[in-house]
Amino acid sequence: xxxxxxxxxxxxxxxxxxxxxxxxxxxxxxxxxxxxxxxxxxxxxxxxxxxxxxxxxxxxxxxxxxxxxxxxxxxxxxxxxxxxxxxxxxxxxxxxxxxxxxxxxxxxxxxxxxxxxxxxxxxxxxxxxxxxxxxxxxxxxxxxxxxxxxxxxxxxxxxxxxxxxxxxxxxxxxxxxxxxxxxxxxxxxxxxxxxxxxxxxxxxxxxxxxxxxxxxxxxxxxxxxxxxxxxxxxxxxxxxxxxxxxxxxxxxxxxxxxxxxxxxxxxxxxxxxxxxxxxxxxxxxxxxxxxxxxxxxxxxxxxxxxxxxxxxxxxxxxxxxxxxxxxxxxxxxxxxxxxxxxxxxxxxxxxxxxxxxxxxxxxxxxxxxxxxxxxxxxxxxxxxxxxxxxxxxxxxxxxxxxxxxxxxxxxxxxxxxxxxxxxxxxxxxxxxxxxx
Amino acid sequence: xxxxxxxxxxxxxxxxxxxxxxxxxxxxxxxxxxxxxxxxxxxxxxxxxxxxxxxxxxxxxxxxxxxxxxxxxxxxxxxxxxxxxxxxxxxxxxxxxxxxxxxxxxxxxxxxxxxxxxxxxxxxxxxxxxxxxxxxxxxxxxxxxxxxxxxxxxxxxxxxxxxxxxxxxxxxxxxxxxxxxxxxxxxxxxxxxxxxxxxxxxxxxxxxxxxxxxxxxxxxxxxxxxxxxxxxxxxxxxxxxxxxxxxxxxxxxxxxxxxxxxxxxxxxxxxxxxxxxxxxxxxxxxxxxxxxxxxxxxxxxxxxxxxxxxxxxxxxxxxxxxxxxxxxxxxxxxxxxxxxxxxxxxxxxxxxxxxxxxxxxxxxxxxxxxxxxxxxxxxxxxxxxxxxxxxxxxxxxxxxxxxxxxxxxxxxxxxxxxxxxxxxxxxxxxxxxxxx
Numbered sequence: 025x026x027x028x029x030x031x032x033x034x035x036x037x038x039x040x041x042x043x044x045x046x047x048x049x050x051x052x053x054x055x056x057x058x059x060x061x062x063x064x065x066x067x068x069x070x071x072x073x074x075x076x077x078x079x080x081x082x083x084x085x086x087x088x089x090x091x092x093x094x095x096x097x098x099x100x101x102x103x104x105x106x107x108x109x110x111x112x113x114x115x116x117x118x119x120x121x122x123x124x125x126x127x128x129x130x131x132x133x134x135x136x137x138x139x140x141x142x143x144x145x146x147x148x149x150x151x152x153x154x155x156x157x158x159x160x161x162x163x164x165x166x167x168x169x170x171x172x173x174x175x176x177x178x179x180x181x182x183x184x185x186x187x188x189x190x191x192x193x194x195x196x197x198x199x200x201x202x203x204x205x206x207x208x209x210x211x212x213x214x215x216x217x218x219x220x221x222x223x224x225x226x227x228x229x230x231x232x233x234x235x236x237x238x239x240x241x242x243x244x245x246x247x248x249x250x251x252x253x254x255x256x257x258x259x260x261x262x263x264x265x266x267x268x269x270x271x272x273x274x275x276x277x278x279x280x281x282x283x284x285x286x287x288x289x290x291x292x293x294x295x296x297x298x299x300x301x302x303x304x305x306x307x308x309x310x311x312x313x314x315x316x317x318x319x320x321x322x323x324x325x326x327x328x329x330x331x332x333x334x335x336x337x338x339x340x341x342x343x344x345x346x347x348x349x350x351x352x353x354x355x356x357x358x359x360x361x362x363x364x365x366x367x368x369x370x371x372x373x374x375x376x377x378x379x380x381x382x383x384x385x386x387x388x389x390x391x392x393x394x395x396x397x398x399x400x401x402x403x404x405x406x407x408x409x410x411x412x413x414x415x416x417x418x419x420x421x422x423x424x425x426x427x428x429x430x431x432x433x434x435x436x437x438x439x440x441x442x443x444x445x446x447x448x449x450x451x452x453x454x455x456x457x458x459x460x
Numbered sequence: 461x462x463x464x465x466x467x468x469x470x471x472x473x474x475x476x477x478x479x480x481x482x483x484x485x486x487x488x489x490x491x492x493x494x495x496x497x498x499x500x501x502x503x504x505x506x507x508x509x510x511x512x513x514x515x516x517x518x519x520x521x522x523x524x525x526x527x528x529x530x531x532x533x534x535x536x537x538x539x540x541x542x543x544x545x546x547x548x549x550x551x552x553x554x555x556x557x558x559x560x561x562x563x564x565x566x567x568x569x570x571x572x573x574x575x576x577x578x579x580x581x582x583x584x585x586x587x588x589x590x591x592x593x594x595x596x597x598x599x600x601x602x603x604x605x606x607x608x609x610x611x612x613x614x615x616x617x618x619x620x621x622x623x624x625x626x627x628x629x630x631x632x633x634x635x636x637x638x639x640x641x642x643x644x645x646x647x648x649x650x651x652x653x654x655x656x657x658x659x660x661x662x663x664x665x666x667x668x669x670x671x672x673x674x675x676x677x678x679x680x681x682x683x684x685x686x687x688x689x690x691x692x693x694x695x696x697x698x699x700x701x702x703x704x705x706x707x708x709x710x711x712x713x714x715x716x717x718x719x720x721x722x723x724x725x726x727x728x729x730x731x732x733x734x735x736x737x738x739x740x741x742x743x744x745x746x747x748x749x750x751x752x753x754x755x756x757x758x759x760x761x762x763x764x765x766x767x768x769x770x771x772x773x774x775x776x777x778x779x780x781x782x783x784x785x786x787x788x789x790x791x792x793x794x795x796x797x798x799x800x801x802x803x804x805x806x807x808x809x810x811x812x813x814x815x816x817x818x819x820x821x822x823x824x825x826x827x828x829x830x831x832x833x834x835x836x837x838x839x840x841x842x843x844x845x846x847x848x849x850x851x852x853x854x855x856x857x858x859x860x861x862x863x864x865x866x867x868x869x870x871x872x873x874x875x876x877x878x879x880x881x882x883x884x885x886x887x888x889x890x891x892x893x894x895x896x
Contacts, residue, residue, distance in 0.1 A: 025786075045750045049610050055675060055798025056607045058786055153605075159751035161605025169589075169597025172771030174485050239491060295738060297757060314481045315595035315768035318758035321733060322751060332751035335608030346784035350461075350494055353779065362491025427595045 027060030028342050031091035031122075033113055034103040035068045038127055038154070040077050041327030042101065043332045047081070057339040067091045092117045099341055101334060102126040111135050118142045118150070123345070125337040126155035127330055130219075133228035136235070136242035140355040147349045151337035156229045157182050157306045159329030160322040161336060165235045166310065167357040173312035175237040177277035177283060179459055180288075182229040184304035184324045185220035186272040188212045188254050190260070190289075191302045194269065199257050212304050222251035223272060223287040230274030233308075234285050237276055238366060239358035243285070246368035250288035259452055260383060262423050263291050266409060268379075269299040275457070282369040291379050291425075291456035298459065302416065311362075317460075372432030377406065377456040381425045382441065383449035386413040390446045391422065401437040403429045419448055425456060463496030464778050467527035467558075469549055470539040471504045474590070475564055476513050477763030478537065478770045483517070493775040503527045528553045535777055537770060538562040547571050554578045559781070561591035561773040563766055566655075569664035572671070572678035575822070576791040583785045584681050592665040593618050593742045595765030596758040597772060602672045602746065603793040609748035611673040613713035615726075615895055618665040618739035620760045621656035622688050622708040624648045626696070626725075627738045630705065635693050648740050658687035659708060659723040666710030668719050669744075673712055674802060675794035679721070680803035686724035695817060695888055699727050703844060704815075704892065705735040711893070718805040725814050727861075727892035734895065745895060753896075808868030812835035813842065813892040816860045818877065819885035822849040826882045827858065833880075837873040839865045855884055861892060 032039050043063055046053065054060045063081070067088040068074035074084045088104075091097055092113065100117040102124060104110045110131050117124050119142070126132070132139065132152055143150045153163045157180065166175070181187050185207060192203040204221065207213035219225045227249040235242045252272050261269050268291040277284040292299045297319055301307040306324030311317055323329035344352045358364070384390045391410065398405060406425040413420035426434075434453070442451055468475050481774045490496045499517070503524040504510035509518045524540075527533055528549065536553040538560060540546045546567050548832055553560050555578070559787040562568070568575065579586045589599045593616065602611070617623050621643060628639040640657065643649035655661045663685040671678045675749065688708050691696055699706050704727040713720040728735045733755055742760030747753055759765035792799070820826045827846065834841060842861040849856035862870075870889070878887055 041750075045608055049608060049749070051798075052610050053608060055794045056603075056790065058790070058795045145868035150512045158611050160603050160754055164600060165597050167492075168776065169772055170768065171769045171775045172481055172485060172489060174488050256495050297733060300733060300736060312768070314477075314485070314764040314771075316759045316762075316765055318596055318756070320754070320756060322754035326752075328750040329752055332606065332608045332748070335750075336605055340604065343783060343787045343789065344779075346787050347779060351779045351782050354492065354494070358491045359494045362487075 025059050027062040028098050029062055029064040030099045030101060030338060031065040031097040032063055032101050033067050033088045033091060033396045035066050035074045035077055037327045038330045039103045041331035043078055045328055045331045045335060057342050059342055061338050065091050065094060065097060068107040088113050091119050097122060098125045099125060099338060100194055107131055107134055114139055115142055118146050118148055121146055121148060123148045123341045124150045125334055126152050127334060128278060129155040129228040129232060133231040133242055133244040144161060144360060149341050149352060150355055151341055153337050154330045156232055156335035157308055157326040159332040160306060160320045162308045162320050165320055167353055170312050170315060173314045176311040176313060178233050178237055178308060178310050180274045180308035181301050181306055182324060183220055183226040183272060184306060185213045185217060188304040190270060193257055194260050195268035197257055200253060200255055221253050223249045226272060226274040227287045230285060230287055234283060238278055238283055239363050240283060240366055243453050244370055246285060248286035248371045252289050255289050259454060260266060266407060266425060267294050269294050282367040284374045285368045288455055291454055292459055294457055312436060374431045375428050377428050378426045378434055379454040379456050381420045381452040382447055383419060384422050384453055385446040386418050386420045387446060394441055394443055397440045399439050401433050403437055461495050463498040464534050465498055465500040465532050466535045466537060466774060467501040467533040468499055468537050469503050469524045469527060471502050471510045473763045474766045475539045475798045477767035479514055481764055481767045482770060492763045493778050495778050497774050501527050501530060501533060515615060518825055524549050526575050528556050533558060535561060535774060535801055538564060543567055543570055549763045550575055551578055554582050554584055557582055557584060559584045559777045560586045561770055562588050562772060565591040565664040565668060569678055569680040571669040580796060585777050585788060586791055587777055590766045590769035591771050592668055593744055594760040595768040596742060596756045596757050598744045601756055603789055606748050606751060609750045612747040612749060614669050614673055614744060614746050616735050616744035616762060617707055617742055618710045619656055619662040619708060620742060621649045621653060624740040626706060627692055630696050633693055636689060636691055657689050659685045662708060663723040664708040666712055666721060666723055670712035670719060672717055672793040674714060676719060676802055679804055681696045682721060683753050684722035684807045688725050691725050695890060698845060702843060703730050704728060705730050718803040720810045722810060727890055728895055732895055810867045811864050813864050814862045814870055815890040815892050817881055817888040819855060820858050821882040821884060822854050822856045829880055830877055833876045837869045838871055839869060
C-alpha cells in the first residue's frame with residue numbers, strides 16, 4: 025500500500041523532531057500503522073534552513089498554500105503557531121479536504137469551535153495530541169481511554185517552564201526573578217516568557233481539556249488565568265512548613281451549577297504524587313467516577329516528545345481514514361449533537377480552600393479580629409501558623425489555611441481584613457486543593 | 461442507529477461493575493461513542509445471582525454457548541478468568557464472528573498467539589485493556605499513544621496486592637506474613653493469594669506488555685517470575701537507609717541481544733515517582749526513544765476501574781468495526797507481518813545491579829575476602845553498609861550494592877561467597893534498578 029502523504033507547515037523545533045523521528049523509526053512506525061507515513065512536502069519561510077534539515081527527502085517550498093493545493097497530500101501538519109496565519113491555513117487545508125494535525129493549543133483554545141465545525145462539514149479529522157502536555161498521550165486517555173467515565177475534575181501541571189521555576193524556587197530558596205533568568209539561560213524559558221509565566225499557555229491547554237472532559241465548547245475567554253510572577257519564595261517556604269507544595273495547576277472541574285476553569289498557583293499536599301513532579305516535567309491528574317484517580321506523567325515539550333504526539337496523530341488518522349466518519353473519535357470527545365451548554369462559572373462562584381499570609385502588628389486581639397471576620401463570612405479555618413516576631417520587631421506573619429469556600433465570599437472577607445489597622449501589608453492569597 | 465449488542469460471559473465483580481457503569485453513564489457513553497452500547501445477554505453459572513444484578517434489563521442464561529450462538533450479539537465480553545473454559549469460549553466466539561473483550565491476562569499471556577491468530581483469520585478484534593493495570597489505559601498508551609517510539613523498557617507496579625503488602629511492610633515495619641493476613645482481611649488479597657504474591661499475575665501482565673512494546677509473541681513461559689514471599693522487613697529497612705524502596709516490578713527491557721522479561725522485588729531510588737506509588741495503586745513507567753520517560757498511574761483492580769477499561773474497549777470496537785480491518789489497531793501493536801523473533805534472554809544474561817545482604821563473622825579480613833571475589837568476577841561495588849555488631853555479638857550484617865552486572869556472573873560470585881567460612885547464613889540477593 026502507498027504511504028500516506030504528509031505536508032509539514034513550518035519546520036522549526038517540533039517540525040524538525042517530527043521529520044527525524046519519522047525517519048529514524050520508519051520501520052517501527054510502518055510495522056504498527058500497517059502503512060508508511062511519508063513527509064512529501066515541507067513549507068517554511070526559511071527555505072534554506074528547511075532544506076538543510078530535510079535534504080533531498082522531500083519538496084521544500086516557501087509558501088504553505090502550495091502544500092494545501094497539492095492534491096497528493098493527505099494530511100497537513102500545522103506547526104507554525106499563533107492565531108493568525110495558522111488559522112487561515114488550517115481552515116484552508118480543511119476546505120481542501122485534508123486531514124489536519126496541529127500542536128497549536130492557542131489556536132484551538134480560541135478558534136477551536138470554528139475549526140472543528142469546518143472539519144465536520146468536510147468530513148476530515150483535526151488531531152491535536154501534541155497541543156496538550158507534549159508527548160504524554162493525555163488527549164487519547166481522556167477521549168478514548170476514559171470514555172466510560174463521567175469525568176469529575178482534571179488538574180494538570182501543563183507548563184514546563186513554570187514548573188521548572190517553581191521547583192528551583194523551592195529547592196534553592198531563590199526568588200522568581202533570579203530563577204527566571206536561570207531558566208532562560210538553560211533554555212527552559214523563552215526570551216519573552218509572558219505566555220508561560222502569566223499562565224496563558226496553561227490556560228489554553230486547560231481549556232482544551234475542559235471541552236473534552238465535559239462536552240462543552242472551547243471557551244478560552246471564560247478561563248481564569250493567573251501566573252506565577254507575583255509568587256514569593258516566602259510563601260513557598262511557609263507552604264512547605266504546613267505540608268504543601270505550590271504548583272501552577274490548570275484545573276477544570278465539574279460543579280453542580282457549572283464548570284470551573286482556572287489556572288493559578290495552588291497549594292497541594294506534599295504527599296500527593298503530582299506534588300512531586302519536578303523540573304520541566306508535566307503531569308495530569310484526572311478524577312473520574314468509574315476509574316477513580318489516574319495520573320499521566322512525562323515531558324510536556326521539546327522536539328521529540330512533541331513529535332511523538334504528532335506522529336501518533338498521523339497514525340490514528342491513517343487508521344480512522346477508512347472508518348465511517350460518524351464513528352471516528354469526535355474532536356472534543358463527544359459527538360456534536362451530544363455537546364452541552366453547561367456554563368463556565370464566574371470566578372466568584374468557584375470553590376477552593378485558601379492560604380492567606382497577613383503581615384500583622386504583633387499585639388493582642390489581632391488573631392481574634394481576623395478569625396471573627398472569617399467566621400462572619402462562614403469561612404472555616406483549617407490551620408493557623410503564627411510566626412514568632414523577630415527580636416525587637418513589632419510585626420509578624422500570620423498564615424491561615426481555610427477549608428473550601430466560595431471565592432466571592434473570600435473576596436469580601438479579604439477586603440474587610442485588609443482594612444484592619446493591624447494588618448500592615450497587602451494580604452497574600454493563594455488557593456489550595458486537596459486533589460483527593 | 462441501533463445500539464451495539466454485547467453479551468457478557470460471567471457477571472462477578474468486573475461484570476457487575478461493567479453493567480453498573482454502562483447503565484449509570486449510558487448517556488455520556490453514547491455521546492462519546494455515537495452509538496449506544498447495550499448488554500443484551502448475560503451468561504453465568506449462577507443464574508439467580510446474575511438476574512439479581514441485571515434485573516429485567518437483559519436475558520440471563522446459564523450456558524455461555526447460548527450467548528455465542530446468538531446472531532444478534534456483536535461483542536462477547538469474557539470475564540470468567542483462567543485458561544480452561546475461558547479459552548474455549550473465546551475461540552468459539554471468534555469462530556462465530558464476534559469481537560471479543562477480555563480482562564483475562566492469564567489467558568492472553570499463555571494462549572494469546574493462538575487467540576490473536578484466530579481473530580485475524582476471522583477479521584474480528586480481541587481487545588484487552590482491562591487485562592493490564594485495570595483502569596489505567598496503558599495498552600492504549602503503548603499501542604497507540606507511543607506508536608512513534610522505539611520502546612526501550614517498561615517497568616510496572618502491576619499487582620496491587622503485592623504493592624499494598626510492600627507499602628505496609630515498609631511503613632509499619634511488619635513482616636510479610638502479618639501484612640498478608642491484614643491484606644486478606646481488608647480484601648486486598650484473595651483467600652488463595654498465590655498468583656499475586658508469587659509474581660505470576662504481574663508476569664502475565666508484563667508478558668502482554670513485552671509483546672506490545674517489542675513486536676514479539678506473548679511468551680509467558682520465558683518470563684522469570686519471583687514473588688515477595690521471601691522478602692524480609694530487614695531488607696526493606698536497609699534499602700531505605702541506602703535511599704531505596706523495594707517494589708515488585710514487572711520489567712520488559714530491550715537489550716542488544718534480546719529481551720529481558722522478569723518479575724522480582726526490586727530496589728528503586730526513593731526519589732523516583734514510581735517509588736512513591738503506595739498501597740494497592742498501580743503504575744507503569746515507559747522509557748521510549750522519542751518521548752523519553754512517561755508514567756501512567758491509577759487503580760489496577762476493582763469492579764469499576766476494570767469496568768472502565770472494558771467499556772473503553774467496547775467503544776473502540778464500535779468505532780473500528782467500520783474501519784478497513786488492515787487499518788485497525790493490531791492486537792499486539794505491530795501488524796502480523798511486522799512481528800519479529802527477538803529472543804527473550806535467559807536469566808543468566810539479564811543485566812541488573814544487586815543488593816546483597818551477608819551475615820558475616822565480625823572479624824578482620826571479611827570485607828576484603830568478599831570484595832575480592834566480586835572483583836574477580838568483574839562486579840563493581842556501588843556502596844557498602846557495614847552494621848556495627850551488637851554488644852557481645854560476634855557477627856554482623858554486611859550490605860553491598862553493586863553496579864550493573866550479568867546475573868550469571870553474580871550467581872558464580874555468590875556461590876563462592878556463600879562457601880566462605882566467615883559467611884554465616886544464606887546470602888540475601890535482591891535486584892536494583894535505577895529506572896533512568
